[in-house]
Amino acid sequence: MEHRRTRSPLARARSLGSAKGGVHAWWLERVTAVALVPLTLWLTAALIAGRSRDYAAFIAWLRDPLAALLLVLLLLALFVHLALGLKVVIEDYVHGRAKIPALIAVRLGCVVLCVAGVLATLSVSFGG
């Protein structure tokens, strides 16, 4: 094709639509990263402090509204961040036919895990 040789990569990208979506993904990765700094430190400290907790004590810990709130926030930020990171890794290393199915599978997997974690947390938190 004629314009493939004569046009710069930038000129070709410009005619293929805007890059605004990329800025959103980049920004969301940073926002979730900032959120995960205190949240993962809290979870690590909480799991270490409760390493000898039995079932009843673990349930009691999850029933603390603050713990449930922080855990749900952590799960949301974690799986958004994980989905964005895995997307970039797949785009870098997976080519050909497997690429699109891999992208879809990873995104769906992150949604399933996030919802499962949030539902489990809430069912313990609200459980009678």
Next chain:
Amino acid sequence: MPNTSSRPISPHLQIYRPQLTSVLSFAHRVTGLTLGLYSIALVMLLVAAAAGPRPFSAAQRLMQSLFGEVLLFGGTFCLFLHLCGGIRHLWWDSARGFELGEIYASGWAVVAVSTGLTVAAWLVSLFLVG
């Protein structure tokens, strides 16, 4: 994407000598992928807790076995390395810290702080909590 251009491509990765910058860049990716696996384990622990005492104690037995403790130790190091590396990335996002000396200083700081935090977390876990 197939390389349709006839322009030369850059030399392949293996030709370069590993150095702190490239090793940490790669480690950030690998620890990110590893932490994805630990995220699955976290969800499984929560689901086990929601499912009842028997599934939970099975999960807890696995975590308290030697195999589980080794996995948790590795996970702690992955978490702290990715956390410190992530903070380094956020610092870079502010368009600071790109001089060669600063790059190496922040890189060694990431290695030192994440190692220190891992050791500290396990000392507290093993000797203070028990």
